[in-house]
Amino acid sequence: MLPYTIGNYLAPMLNKSIPGTDHPEFKAAEEAARLRFNGYLSTGGTKSPDHFHRELGKIIWDYCGMERTKEGLTKALSDLPALYEEFKTDLCVTGNGESMNQTLEKAGRVDDFFQLGMLMCRDALDREESCGGHFRSEYQTEEGEALRDDENYCHVSAYQWGGDPMKPNLNVEKLEFEEVHLATRSYK
Amino acid sequence: MSHNLKNITLKIWRQDGPQAKGNFETHVIDEITDEASFLEMLDILNDNLVHAGKEAVVFDHDCREGICGTCSLMIDGQAHGPQRGTATCQLHMRQFQDNAVITIEPWRASAFPLIKDLMVDRSAFDRVIESGGYITAETGGAPDANLIPIAKTIADAAMDSAECIGCGACVAACPNGAANLFTAAKVAHLNRLPQGQAERFSRVESMVETMDEYFGSCTNHGECEAACPKEISIDVIALMHKDYRKAKFSNRKDLARK
Ligand code: SF4
Ligand code: FES
Numbered sequence: 001m002l003p004y005t006i007g008n009y010l011a012p013m014l015n016k017s018i019p020g021t022d023h024p025e026f027k028a029a030e031e032a033a034r035l036r037f038n039g040y041l042s043t044g045g046t047k048s049p050d051h052f053h054r055e056l057g058k059i060i061w062d063y064c065g066m067e068r069t070k071e072g073l074t075k076a077l078s079d080l081p082a083l084y085e086e087f088k089t090d091l092c093v094t095g096n097g098e099s100m101n102q103t104l105e106k107a108g109r110v111d112d113f114f115q116l117g118m119l120m121c122r123d124a125l126d127r128e129e130s131c132g133g134h135f136r137s138e139y140q141t142e143e144g145e146a147l148r149d150d151e152n153y154c155h156v157s158a159y160q161w162g163g164d165p166m167k168p169n170l171n172v173e174k175l176e177f178e179e180v181h182l183a184t185r186s187y188k
Numbered sequence: 189m190s191h192n193l194k195n196i197t198l199k200i201w202r203q204d205g206p207q208a209k210g211n212f213e214t215h216v217i218d219e220i221t222d223e224a225s226f227l228e229m230l231d232i233l234n235d236n237l238v239h240a241g242k243e244a245v246v247f248d249h250d251c252r253e254g255i256c257g258t259c260s261l262m263i264d265g266q267a268h269g270p271q272r273g274t275a276t277c278q279l280h281m282r283q284f285q286d287n288a289v290i291t292i293e294p295w296r297a298s299a300f301p302l303i304k305d306l307m308v309d310r311s312a313f314d315r316v317i318e319s320g321g322y323i324t325a326e327t328g329g330a331p332d333a334n335l336i337p338i339a340k341t342i343a344d345a346a347m348d349s350a351e352c353i354g355c356g357a358c359v360a361a362c363p364n365g366a367a368n369l370f371t372a373a374k375v376a377h378l379n380r381l382p383q384g385q386a387e388r389f390s391r392v393e394s395m396v397e398t399m400d401e402y403f404g405s406c407t408n409h410g411e412c413e414a415a416c417p418k419e420i421s422i423d424v425i426a427l428m429h430k431d432y433r434k435a436k437f438s439n440r441k442d443l444a445r446k
Contacts, residue, residue, distance in 0.1 A: 048238040100304040
């Protein structure tokens with residue numbers, strides 16, 4: 001069972017010999033993972049990954065939920081990097097990297113959640129309209145319905161990793177409708 | 189009304205790896221709400237352990253709603269604990285009293301080697317499932333419901349077997365470490381349905397023989413049925429044996445014709 005985004009890359013390798021663990025790419029990936037995990041283990045702080053997970057969840061829940069505002073998202077984007085900084089300096093992961101370590105596993109996940117959380121808030125702030133399941137309070141009709149802005153946001157935003165989770169590179173893919181045209185659904 | 193339980197003593201099995209020597213470690217929980225699930229109680233213990241600079245107890249869990257089969261604790265000698273027909277994740281602290289002493293162990297069976305603390309490797313189950321192979325089915329869009337008429341009694345019986353979540357409690361509870369309830373549940377699920385008929389006998393033969401490679405033999409203790417969180421009846425084992433016996437004849441006949 002593979003995530004559907006991966007099959008496409010592996011399929012052309014069918015029946016070809018599997019690269020060994022001495023392949024430079026493998027070595028580089030292994031080294032990167034080792035550095036990352038040793039980093040969590042040697043932070044030497046005082047708070048568990050669960051602690052950060054909960055604090056992070058609270059920020060996202062409060063400011064990047066179904067309903068969000070410019071003000072809240074701006075606050076989240078200042079709180080998140082501060083908490084992320086604390087995560088990097090005050091994390092406590094017990095145990096070691098030699099046998100099964102679920103605390104270490106959690107640290108890795110929470111690290112990812114931080115980066116994803118920042119990205120979500122960035123994108124939510126960038127999109128000045130109410131679209132899909134999410135509601136930007138500033139953008140609503142007089143009757144309180146979601147107000148889209150097809151003029152400026154009829155596109156898919158795909159973000160690219162650029163080394164800093166606060167500064168992802170935005171790629172915009174315009175949505176073009178040829179046969180079926182854009183309309184607004186009524187839930188009344 | 190919820191209330192707080194006091195002074196719960198946990199005796200938890202700690203073992204660093206399959207080859208390491210294990211021992212029971214005692215932890216006292218001063219106070220915990222009876223609304224906490226058993227696994228939440230362990231989460232709280234673990235968070236406290238990490239904050240105290242100690243290593244957290246490793247245990248398996250995923251859905252926490254009794255459907256995935258990942259949780260697997262032997263609690264006071266009972267697989268999935270004292271509550272019948274539920275998985276460990278569905279057990280709550282209200283099942284226990286103040287001052288309780290609770291012993292928590294991993295599944296113990298030679299086919300399930302220990303990974304660490306309370307987590308074991310149940311991939312022997314995957315080998316049994318794999319050996320069952322595929323069923324012949326048309327690919328493409330999902331067929332209309334009720335395209336193949338199936339009597340309600342049959343559909344219900346197949347569903348009862350399909351309920352198996354592959355947790356391994358049956359193996360852990362069995363004095364022989366046998367996996368007959370698990371394998372038979374999987375066999376019965378398909379062998380009862382029209383869609384499972386084409387490969388019925390080849391499937392049962394290979395699944396039973398793969399099971400025998402890893403697990404002990406059944407001597408009808410019935411502990412598996414008592415431990416099973418899905419209350420799967422040992423009747424499925426009778427069906428599996430019946431089909432296996434038939435398979436030994438019919439598959440041999442197929443061979444002779446070649
Ligand atoms: S038969 Fe029951 S106890 Fe055995 S694996 Fe399936 S659900 Fe678990
Ligand atoms: S955690 Fe999924 S069944 Fe218990």
